Amino acid sequence: METIPEKPFGQEPMSTDPRHFRAYRMKRRWQETHDTFTIELAAMDGSEPVNFAPGQFNMLYVFGQGEVPISISGDPRQPSALTHTVRAVGSATKSLRRLKAGEGLGVRGPYGSPWPLEGARGNDVVVVAGGIGLAPLRPALYELLHRRADYGQIVLLYGTRSPTDILYRKELARWRARFDLETLITVDRATDGWHGHVGVVSTLISKASFTPANTTALICGPEIMIRFTALALEKRGVTPENIYVSLERNMKCAVGFCGHCQFGPLFVCRDGPVFSYPRVKGLLAVREV
């Protein structure tokens, strides 16, 4: 019989196969909402943390259960606490939820294009998030606030389906208390005790204070929300070139091999997920591209 090399997971030299991952273990997990949780991961071998840029994502592999693209939701200045916020919707994300502290999982990445924070310097920045779309925007907010003086007005517009779906509640409360950040939150459907805005997130655009001509906008959420938000921002006078959107497609490889993430000529894994709006505007207007 052939002897197949068996390598302790996490101690092998970096594989040359871009589809192979590094070994991590679950450090902590906490519930954000009824269906969404945040996990913090640590490299199994205690190796140096891998740096990432806000907007990038990792592929997370759960033993035998599947692999899914999940954005990094933590602070880019603290990459050792590798943080992901996950909505449990199907088999792989639910098996992530079942992982216990100390258990191993595979991580490869970070992949994808980042939010253009450097290019936005000197501008007002409007961050628009829908639902779980706040997760990939949170690293951008951390970074914007780290370098607060580099930017003009900073606005966060956040919409969820109902008040129980609001993520990062404590953090949002802290942010709302800041004078150098305008945070507006809306829900599609109000429930008892909700006294805030009701309506889709694009309706908040007219309520926020920023100078459209000097504004960079970052949008992530369901595709329909992205479309309407970008149109509303354009209408208010934001230059389309300064609008950035993060798109979602089925992904199997994240490295341009599997073809699943195609959006017209674009590979969302390789060319995105963050795109400048003019690059995708035409395609977003066509159904089922």
Next chain:
Amino acid sequence: MKSLVIERTDLEKLFSTLVGRGYRLIGPTLREAAIVYGEIKTVNDLPIGWTDGQAAGQYRLQRRGDAALFGYNLGPHSWKKENLPPSLRLFSAERRDQSFVIIEEPADELPMAFIGARSCELHAISIQDRVLMQGPFVDPTYARRRNQTLVIAVNCGQAGGTCFCVSMKSGPQATQGFDIALTEVLDGHRHYFLTEVGTTRGAEILNDVPHRAARDVEKAAAQRIVDRTAATMGRKLYTGGLKEFLYSAYENPHWDDVAARCLSCANCTMVCPTCFCTTVEDVTDLSGAHAERWQKWDSCFTADFSYIHGGSVRSSTKSRYRQWLTHKLATWMDQFSTPGCVGCGRCITWCPTGIDITQEVVSLRERQPGRKEQSDGEP
């Protein structure tokens, strides 16, 4: 390029030389009423005296009146099944304590020698090379196979009923991507192969195979054969401005018409030599202690392909056919600086309802809203 001649009677020596050097020969052979690529050992395994009649939705083996070895065009298989296997285990994993270990796959056994690859297929291979080994990331399994595989090309002695390599500038004469290229010449009582050497590896192999320099008449005879093939293509596709046209044709009414005929069966993508899409399946055994990851061919015609939470992005057949054709002839160019179609005609032949990519393009052009009258696809 210097031209040589190998007599038909000496061709066996080429095969045995390759086998002697440790190559696994993959070539055309008769199986299940078609000419497919499989493991072969000798010249006698070739489909001697057979050809393939092809039309939209039709493939039929036929007897030739001679004993040609390569007197057919293309079967349902392409070399992608060797370079990018339909099903491939990427790794196994075993549980250990709270975590697991990864067991890598052993490297492949013998290097392969492809026997009888056609020009369009060489182009298809170099297109897949761009996708899987010439971008920012390299697929190591694919790259290993490609680097160690020897390629013996055959120039087509006839055009198939669904071929349009001339339109796609990918044939019928092999110009790149081979170690050795043969043109089979049957001339009265003579049967020989005009031979061209593409690489030093190919030249080295020929040291062990009887050959001589080609005479001018032999070169001319081989050239006439390829020229005749080029002049008798079964199909043509006018590619002028095609990319720009397709980018403007997302809302063309003809997509609904194709959708009414397309079964979304994915045959066209399986037989296509350039289609590279794959999926992965993660499985565990019953004990849950052993896991494997498999890579499998996938198709943009399935519902799962574009599934994201809440539903498929492309739920209609119309959107899937549009994705496929637009990818082949337009978006591929922006992705990889080449079209994703080499004009092999397989998708036409093997479509159960005979949908014809060349004809669909003509119809799309005709039905484009606002098009100028009288353009039948050609200027």
